[in-house]
Amino acid sequence: MNTFTNPESKVYRLGGKLVDLFFLNILFLLTSLPVITLGASTTAMFTVTMKMVDDSQGPLVKSYFKAFKDNFWRGTFTGVVLLAVGAVLYVGLHVLRMFPILSFIIVGIALLIAVINYAVMLLFVFPYNARYSDGFWHSFKVCWQMALLNLKPTIGLVLGLAGVLAVITLDSFYAILASYFLIVIGFSSVALLISSIVKPVFAQYEHK
Numbered sequence: 001m002n003t004f005t006n007p008e009s010k011v012y013r014l015g016g017k018l019v020d021l022f023f024l025n026i027l028f029l030l031t032s033l034p035v036i037t038l039g040a041s042t043t044a045m046f047t048v049t050m051k052m053v054d055d056s057q058g059p060l061v062k063s064y065f066k067a068f069k070d071n072f073w074r075g076t077f078t079g080v081v082l083l084a085v086g087a088v089l090y091v092g093l094h095v096l097r098m099f100p101i102l103s104f105i106i107v108g109i110a111l112l113i114a115v116i117n118y119a120v121m122l123l124f125v126f127p128y129n130a131r132y133s134d135g136f137w138h139s140f141k142v143c144w145q146m147a148l149l150n151l152k153p154t155i156g157l158v159l160g161l162a163g164v165l166a167v168i169t170l171d172s173f174y175a176i177l178a179s180y181f182l183i184v185i186g187f188s189s190v191a192l193l194i195s196s197i198v199k200p201v202f203a204q205y206e207h208k
Contacts, residue, residue, distance in 0.1 A: 017052070018185065020057075021189055021192065024049070025184065025188040027044075027065075028187050028188060029183070029187070036076060037076055037079075038083070039080065040071055040076045042191075043074070043075035043126050044067040044071065044130075045064070046129075046191050046194075047071070048067065049127075049188065049194075049195040050127060050199065054199070067130065074129060074136060075126075092107075092111050092114075096108055119161055119162070120144065120157075122161075123147075123154075123157045123158070123198075124144075124147055127198050128142065128198075132202075146205065153198065157197060
């Protein structure tokens, strides 16, 4: 029983981490309900998970809402822009099927490059904005440069995202399973995983 009640035990700390992720996920879902605030809530979630990685987390609810308030306009605008770009790419991928073969190949390659760059921005810009105060367009530029200079974690993140999307899209059972996971601790867990991967990337440039 000491394993479960001793604050120094790994099991106790893991349980505490899971509880934090559960409540962080709830906060993220609730503040994302208007949809337009999705960018602000994502930035706030990453602010908390980046602190979890740093072991500098304070009171979860207070930290989350402070980050939500501090990054509201920048986060919201970032989210709206990314949603709009995502919608354009989604329509482009569907329209692509109507193209003749030569145009399909040329436009398809261009769309594939655009989708990869879009995925990189999704994975990097929110944790970046959670950690640093920077200009809107400059944050995208810096994230793209860091991603390009750190190809191993970047490729790993993009392939991981592509793999998850492929599994969910191709199998309805996994889609339902993923939906339950996302509702419980999925979004916050993914944010924590991404934070743990991008933090060393960011750290390389913090003292230069």
